[in-house]
Amino acid sequence: MFGWEFPPLISGGLGVACHGITRGLAQQGVKITLMVPRITDRTPKFLKLVSAERVLSAHHSGQSLDLSEIIPVISAYIRPEEYEAWYRQALASGVPTRLLYGPDLFYETEKFALAAGILASKTRFDLIHCHDWMTFKAGMAAKKVLGVPLVLHVHSIENDRSVFCNPAISEVEKQGLEAADCIICVSHYTKARVKQIYKIPESKMHVVHNGIDLKNNTIPTVRTARRRVQQGLFLGRITWQKGPDYFVETARIILGRKPAMRFVLAGWGDKAIPLIERVARWGLGSKILFAGFLNEHDVKRLLNTSDLFIMPSISEPFGLVALEALSMGVPALLSRQSGISEVLTTIPCADYWDTEKFARLGMELLDNPSLGQRQINEIWPKLKDMNWDKNGKAILQHYQRLVSLH
Template sequence: MRDAKILMIGWEYPPNITGGLGVACKEIAKNIASLGYNVDFIVPKLHGNEEEIDGIRLLDIRKVWELLGSNEKAELIKENETILESLPERLMFSPYFSPGKKQERSPGITWSSQYPENMTQELSEKIPEIAGGYGPDLYYDIRMFSKIVSLLGEKIRPNIVHAHDWMTFLAANELKRKKNIPTILHVHATEFDRCGESGNEEIKRIEREGFESADRIVSVSEYTKNIIRDKYGIDENKIDVAHNGISPTAEGRENWGENNITDPIILFLGRITHQKGPDYFVKAAAKIVREVPNVKFVMAGSGDLQNRMIELAADLGLGGYFHYTGFLNAEKAHRLYSMCSVYIMPSVSEPFGLTALEAMSHNLPVILSKQSGVSEIVHQCLKFDFWDTDSLAEKAISILKYGPLREEIGNQAKAESERINWMSTAKKIAQVYRSFL
């Protein structure tokens, strides 16, 4: 049943992204569509600069709102107040903010049964403001998004619902509850990956209930599958693994132009959060500079630990060695890869690690944490336990000091990256689809 209708639910879509989740969602949808499936992909908000792809219809809340009848809109207006009344105080912070930083609750819409036309107009103005992202209205947005998606599902009647990460799980569960549509939850990261044992208990509950309700779960690695089994108590036979891939259009460093940089540069690229292990990168840097004094370090990305990492580097006497770029779009990230000598991914808990594959595609030697999903499928790289900064430093020093070694590792990494693609991911997911069609 290749022409089956798939409703994919996501929270972000390129080029308007905060990390690897949106990239993975687009590439999965693109390759699923190329296999002959019809994909409706809904996110909270589209920006008008998204790529049009055959077989994919992009939808957002504004577009769905236009499809709804007056009764459905009135239902959403009532639901809005119910959501606001039910949000507990424990949801007033999110893992995407610094711990303990309280967020203000969205004022939402005031419901009045005497003036439904006015309320419909008011909600129609509010709806486009549910813009995805990870701001202070995150929990309100998620709950409202789930109700809107469930109404969409009733209209388009998909054969399968495929939801990406916890922000979409409520929407998928709502559709399963109301229409019993087969539901697949795609796990790109869990709350344990993001925050360890100290994560948000409400998010863990949403994840656990989603996992229990779903018909199947797709994880991006065996590493993540084990977390779902061990931390959430889910039967491993319910979980399929489909490793991420990389776009075949990714180019090597020579395609991004020459540069005049002579000093070696070691790169960290990712969110500067606990999960990504930036402190281990900085601590290893202090050991590397003793052997390679002309080395420089770039931390590309943003996150709640950024200021702390700047302070740590300064405390270790590394202030002059570090450069901080903030978040980079895809083009700037590719150019940065081409300028660097080594890429380090020191993640504490990494469900996959797309940036490692991107770096490899640029002939860049990669040193990555064993506590990552990507380490399961790549072999032309060096690996270490995230806490072992001595091992990390030794590997980086060896690569920087021995040019032939650096060149050989980079070339082998490039060749290996070319064998890892999104079509392989899509075919594994299609096998899961076929069990319901």
């Protein structure tokens, strides 16, 4: 299996999903070797975690890198132009070149593919499983060596992530999807997008929804607003795809009617600075706050103090973060342009651009905690059913079919 990030070196939902998927498969008895660009010493017991850096350094003669010194993993969904800016800044700060990734993101995916071919030549595998475009070339390289079925797991596509698609990334996605023997999409929404944009036959695409780890079996209690400030929350990358513009506009509308409220955006991205400036021009800098990128512990603390979660994504293949909010008793509003809305059909939805509707639905939940509690109560059986063990069983069925046909 090839992935781009894995806990604790993660920047978003892809790493969380890879952890859940691999654990779910391991529970079914699948033996997994997962290669990622780099790892820490904290590796789980249910799989063999391999670093592409170590594969390459072992293959080539020369000094092996000290992985404890390497700067953290780059985001799975960093834009190529953002990557180049990050690389220049790192060089200017005096970080030794040998501790950096290469000068461009495509170089990194090529290097990763080289490591994949080397790994494939050393060990026998029954099939190959890749997660999103950064690993597609690696999967194709391994398939060329092994001649076994190739499974591509689509968590998102380039058309979801950017209003101006990078043609080089789109081409990698196209090549990988055409070469795949089986394509697993995280939602029917994503499957339809892949079919529409890349003209992939429906016969080799299958939907397996993501899962969630519930911390307990008790239905959480929705917070009440007695003698405290109510809080609305946005959680995710502050990029075009996630619709943060529509969140701050929804927040502005609600604040016009509930001025004592507070809204928080947790995350970072290329739209963060322009939105901070917009909020400042509105004079709402003390009401709409930007928390930056938070670790898992701080995210949970923020969820524990929130009364409303809003996910106004322009194109959301699934939406794991919504499951996390709901599992902690935070009532939610979802974009209709999302995969999670096809699973949690009782959660209120709006088109991403309909900020008036988001504001109206949000105020109904804020003014009526019992309404929010009913929302949590209704979806709780579904959340309990959406576990990674079920996800692993579904994927294993596709594995078995492919291996039997090979």
